[in-house]
């Protein structure tokens with residue numbers, strides 16, 4: 001994936017994925033969405049591909065504002081095992097109720113490969129929450145202590161484990177707050 005890549009995809013008026021641009025496969029891969037790489041993704045509801053209910057709800061609200069003529073823009077992390085990646089997401093109305101998602105890579109920073117983010121590692125049945133927006137992980141066991149993957153690996157002594165926990169998407173308090181602000185802004189200038 002090049003550092004300057006732009007990935008576009010669209011949903012139709014019924015929220016079904018109607019178009020995916022070049023680079024979609026890499027994007028889906030990096031987004032922890034191997035199931036999204038298959039071509040039969042076309043025609044499927046976008047909401048089937050978002051596992052965290054809070055994240056799904058926020059995207060649904062954004063899409064409804066965008067259909068009223070707003071442009072949504074925010075940044076999110078989309079890390080791979082060997083890099084931290086910051087994306088800018090733009091969501092805009094196209095025509096006939098279609099909505100376009102455009103993600104542009106803002107920056108990529110290499111790091112030591114993190115096994116926790118690798119698909120190839122064997123997993124236990126334990127679950128570890130990863131924020132779908134900033135990619136930090138909740139090591140607080142319910143008390144909301146979200147840290148970078150390097151810190152999580154250390155804090156949870158994952159080097160010592162034969163099988164790593166499975167990652168499950170969630171949303172941290174900081175991201176919930178900042179996306180709530182983003183949505184409030186979309187709401188405020190609505191005419």
Ligand SMILES: [Zn+2]
Nearest residue numbers: 131134172175
């Ligand atoms: Zn977050």
